[in-house]
Amino acid sequence: MDGNGRWxxxxxxxxxxxxxxxxxxxxxxxxxxxxxxxxxLTFYAFSTENWCRPKSEVNTLMELLVNAIKNxxxxxxxxxxxxxxxxxxDSLPEACIKELKEAIEITKNNxxxxxxxxxxxxxxxxxxxxxxxxxxxxxxxxxDPENIDKNLFKQFLQTHGIPDPDLLIRTSxxxxxxxxxxxxxxxxxxxxxxxxxxxxxxxxLYQAILDYQRRERRFGKT
Ligand code: FPP
Numbered sequence: 001m002d003g004n005g006r007w008x009x010x011x012x013x014x015x016x017x018x019x020x021x022x023x024x025x026x027x028x029x030x031x032x033x034x035x036x037x038x039x040x041l042t043f044y045a046f047s048t049e050n051w052c053r054p055k056s057e058v059n060t061l062m063e064l065l066v067n068a069i070k071n072x073x074x075x076x077x078x079x080x081x082x083x084x085x086x087x088x089x090d091s092l093p094e095a096c097i098k099e100l101k102e103a104i105e106i107t108k109n110n111x112x113x114x115x116x117x118x119x120x121x122x123x124x125x126x127x128x129x130x131x132x133x134x135x136x137x138x139x140x141x142x143x144d145p146e147n148i149d150k151n152l153f154k155q156f157l158q159t160h161g162i163p164d165p166d167l168l169i170r171t172s173x174x175x176x177x178x179x180x181x182x183x184x185x186x187x188x189x190x191x192x193x194x195x196x197x198x199x200x201x202x203x204x205l206y207q208a209i210l211d212y213q214r215r216e217r218r219f220g221k222t
Contacts (some may be wrong), residue, residue: 006067080112
């Protein structure tokens with residue numbers, strides 16, 4: 001969800017104004033995905049690197065997240081959406097952890113669409129974390145190093161149980177991955193759009209999916 005800050009600057013406003021307007025784009029995207037039968041949708045909301053932003057922006061962003069989760073949970077519940085989170089959740093402020101855990105618990109039996117929010121997430125953190133867990137199990141003789149393969153490794157990633165993304169959308173015209181699901185996007189289709197995140201609407205999601213449908217996925221085969 002890139003471009004919130006620039007979108008706000010273009011309007012002579014503070015960066016947080018962009019994040020506030022980004023919430024509406026999240027709402028529309030969830031709704032659109034649910035309507036057309038997408039089963040999994042992940043939002044990269046806060047990266048491990050985002051902690052280095054000015055304290056005031058980080059604090060306001062966290063507040064915004066807590067409020068968005070609190071306000072949206074009844075509708076998620078009603079629409080059959082299950083909430084999930086990936087990342088170093090324990091590093092978030094207590095209020096944020098509380099709201100998040102409550103919303104995850106309340107929506108856990110929903111099956112229509114799973115919405116995953118990546119918070120304090122970075123792919124390198126996730127991979128190192130997986131390696132640490134596996135190393136501990138090897139030390140405890142619970143895993144034989146000879147049995148470590150990609151299927152075992154995947155189980156230690158934050159995304160275990162979630163299929164790898166078919167399509168990755170990055171807004172705001174930046175042509176980078178920025179530490180997002182580096183393992184999981186091995187064969188994902190990438191879609192870059194100049195649309196700034198706060199302007200992202202249903203039609204933009206549909207445009208991305210139509211583009212995806214024209215592609216031929218070979219997964220390394222002929
Ligand atoms: C990137 O834009 C966006 C973020 C770091 C925050 C995204 C968070 C929200 C939209 C809040 C709502 C989210 C949920 C899941 C309820 P940027 O600040 O990097 O923009 P810039 O590249 O223009 O500076």
